[in-house]
Amino acid sequence: EIVLTQSPSTLSLSPGERATLSCRASQSVDSKFLAWYQQKPGQAPRLLIYSASRRAIGIPDRFSGGGSGTDFTLSISRLEPEDFAVYYCQQSGSSPSLIFGGGTKVEIK
Amino acid sequence: EVQLVESGGGLVQPGRSLRLSCAGFGFSFDDHAMHWVRQAPGKGLEWVAGISWNSGIIGYADSVKGRFTISRDNAKNSLYLQMNSLRPEDAALYYCAKDLNGAKYWGADYWGQGTLVTVSA
Numbered sequence: 001e002i003v004l005t006q007s008p009s010t011l012s013l014s015p016g017e018r019a020t021l022s023c024r025a026s027q028s029v030d031s032k033f034l035a036w037y038q039q040k041p042g043q044a045p046r047l048l049i050y051s052a053s054r055r056a057i058g059i060p061d062r063f064s065g066g067g068s069g070t071d072f073t074l075s076i077s078r079l080e081p082e083d084f085a086v087y088y089c090q091q092s093g094s095s096p097s098l099i100f101g102g103g104t105k106v107e108i109k
Numbered sequence: 110e111v112q113l114v115e116s117g118g119g120l121v122q123p124g125r126s127l128r129l130s131c132a133g134f135g136f137s138f139d140d141h142a143m144h145w146v147r148q149a150p151g152k153g154l155e156w157v158a159g160i161s162w163n164s165g166i167i168g169y170a171d172s173v174k175g176r177f178t179i180s181r182d183n184a185k186n187s188l189y190l191q192m193n194s195l196r197p198e199d200a201a202l203y204y205c206a207k208d209l210n211g212a213k214y215w216g217a218d219y220w221g222q223g224t225l226v227t228v229s230a
Contacts, residue, residue, distance in 0.1 A: 035216030037154075044204055044220035045146075045154065056218055088154055092214040096168040098144060098156040 002026055004089055004101035012109040019076040021104045023089035028069045033092035036065055036074045039103075040085045048087075049074060076106075084108050111135040111219045113205045118224030121195055129224055131188040131205030136219075139183035142166070142208035144217055145190045147201035147226075157203070158190065162211035173199075192226070200228045 003026040013019055023034075031052035037045040047056040049065035052072060062077040076083055089101040117129040129145070145157040158169045158179035167179060178191040188205055202225050206217035 033213075033215055037217075039154075044222055045217075046220075047216060047218045050209060050216045050218070090154075090216055092216070093168075096159060096166055096214050097170065098146070098159065098214055098216070100146075100154040100156060103153045 001095070001097075002029060002091055002093055002099055004091055004099055006087075006089055006101035006104045008104060009102070010105045010107060012107050013079055014109045015079050015081055017079050019074075019079055019083070019106055021074040021087055021089075021106075023067075023072040023074070023101050025070045025072075025091060029091050031068050031072070034065075034067075034072055035090045037088045037090065038083075038085050039088065045088065079106070081108075111207065113207060113219060113221035115203065115205045115221045115224035118203060118226045120227045120229065122230055123196060123228055125195055126191070126193045127195060127226060129190040129192065129203055129205075129226075131221060133186045133188070133205075133207065136207065138186040139163075140211050142211055142214055143179075143181060143188045144206045144208060144214070145179060145188075146204045146206055146217070146220075147199075148204070148223075149198075149201040152201075155201070159208070159214055160188070166212055168214075195226075195228045197228050200226055202226075 007022045034052040036049040039045040053065045112134040144159040176194045202223040204223045205221040207219040209215040
């Protein structure tokens, strides 16, 4: 089964800076089924990006996704205070299933 | 407005059973696959089970296969998770989530607030 490895585990940045999060798959995956979520403490996850690069409804354009094959990225162009959270990538497995990465915490430096 | 409302969580002894429910509002429930995803305290997200719009495609995580059963009743806009032979490691906040797609699992665009399952003697 596919394993998704997210890096770094923690990213320490200041508001206004750019964040780049990585999600690496153990084998090539269909980018159509690659998604990114944001989760804040005490809240349910929120879908940010699906099909690797398509923003979900209501997601600001400072969030962007890219990549293909085994390497995918989530970028936040200019961090706002509300963007400090944990981010997860997710791929649909073949079983069928959903597979989540371990998460990247974006914290205030 | 899309809403997912979970219920049925609680404290249960190891080896016992629990049934979770999720009611969907504000969207065409029978057009979408649905999922249960859990999160243990301080841990990441773990997909538990998924079911396609017509119950034709069902999948389970290896950790729950043979013990948990996902089902849906489209007439009641409801999703269920029957959990048997519960273990301490099943303790988590269980989220109900709506998939973008009806059959193939694309990802979850709406989530409930979760229902807490505690497994302890």
